Amino acid sequence: xxxxxxxxxxxxxxxxxxxxxxxxxxxxxxxxxxxxxxxxxxxxxxxxxxxxxxxxxxxxxxxxxxxxxxxxxxxxxxxxxxxxxxxxxxxxxxxxxxxxxxxxxxxxxxxxxxxxxxxxxxxxxxxxxxxxxxxxxxxxxxxxxxxxxxxxxxxxxxxxxxxxxxxxxxxxxxxxxxxxxxxxxxxxxxxxxxxxxxxxxxxxxxxxxxxxxxxxxxxxxxxxxxxxxxxxxxxxxxxxxxxxxxxxxxxxxxxxxxxxxxxxxxxxxxxxxxxxxxxxxxxxxxxxxxxxxxxxxxxxxxx
Numbered sequence: 430x431x432x433x434x435x436x437x438x439x440x441x442x443x444x445x446x447x448x449x450x451x452x453x454x455x456x457x458x459x460x461x462x463x464x465x466x467x468x469x470x471x472x473x474x475x476x477x478x479x480x481x482x483x484x485x486x487x488x489x490x491x492x493x494x495x496x497x498x499x500x501x502x503x504x505x506x507x508x509x510x511x512x513x514x515x516x517x518x519x520x521x522x523x524x525x526x527x528x529x530x531x532x533x534x535x536x537x538x539x540x541x542x543x544x545x546x547x548x549x550x551x552x553x554x555x556x557x558x559x560x561x562x563x564x565x566x567x568x569x570x571x572x573x574x575x576x577x578x579x580x581x582x583x584x585x586x587x588x589x590x591x592x593x594x595x596x597x598x599x600x601x602x603x604x605x606x607x608x609x610x611x612x613x614x615x616x617x618x619x620x621x622x623x624x625x626x627x628x629x630x631x632x633x634x635x636x637x638x639x640x641x642x643x644x645x646x647x648x649x650x651x652x653x654x655x656x657x658x659x660x661x662x663x664x665x666x667x668x669x670x671x672x673x674x675x676x677x678x679x680x681x682x683x684x685x686x687x688x689x690x691x692x693x694x695x696x697x698x699x700x701x702x703x704x705x706x707x708x709x710x711x712x713x714x715x716x717x718x719x720x721x722x723x724x725x726x727x728x729x730x731x732x
Contacts, residue, residue: 490519
């Protein structure tokens with residue numbers, strides 16, 4: 430896939446009082462950064478196991494699109510399990526990419542457990558949502574960012590299960606940079622923030638945020654360990670702050686962002702005093718937002 434754009438936006442910089450660069454992963458072939466991980470993971474899987482014929486994964490949408498997109502390029506069937514009530518737009522996109530979509534459970538964790546069961550029943554290869562090969566793939570956006578934006582003081586990255594932020598840290602460290610990497614979670618799905626504070630994995634009972642890409646209640650221990658060693662901090666943002674950021678990205682940058690994609694801006698707006706005068710990048714991780722939620726964000730911005 431071609432590199433995604435990376436631009437500084439003057440209106441957005443004026444809004445927050447610092448130089449802001451956006452990494453536009455919302456322009457990737459599936460509308461989100463995860464396609465990079467799917468391409469690398471399945472290329473390596475097919476090379477190691479040429480007999481593999483089908484895969485299964487759990488998703489809230491972007492990981493499932495990634496797996497479906499990559500699976501068709503390797504002649505594999507793709508089954509994805511999403512929770513009931515998942516984004517209609519993301520569900521349509523997964524089907525259009527050739528995936529068999531199964532809706533099961535009330536949240537991602539329930540879908541994840543069902544996908545594991547299907548893997549055993551159908552003898553499909555289960556694709557996790559966090560794995561070194563996925564991290565290697567998504568780290569490519571960070572490499573593009575650091576090469577095009579020049580020296581950065583900080584990068585804000587949304588956290589779902591952790592592949593994105595771990596990829597950014599890996600690219601930063603490989604290049605020998607000192608850029609701060611700051612994670613962002615929802616106040617309604619704070620598992621990774623709780624884990625960061627406690628220095629061990631902490632699960633929550635629910636993850637009811639409009640930012641479905643961050644709706645995690647059971648963190649991955651391996652991701653937590655990497656974040657503890659490489660991230661500066663994790664910022665919690667509310668759904669209302671995310672809605673404000675969605676509207677700001679549209680007004681200032683003509684950019685369509687889903688909840689997780691707008692969360693880094695919400696965190697920067699929260700920390701604008703701390704970041705004044707610095708060079709900062711935000712990862713617009715995806716733009717797969719449903720119409721009603723986008724209208725809600727625009728209505729809030731107009732009010």
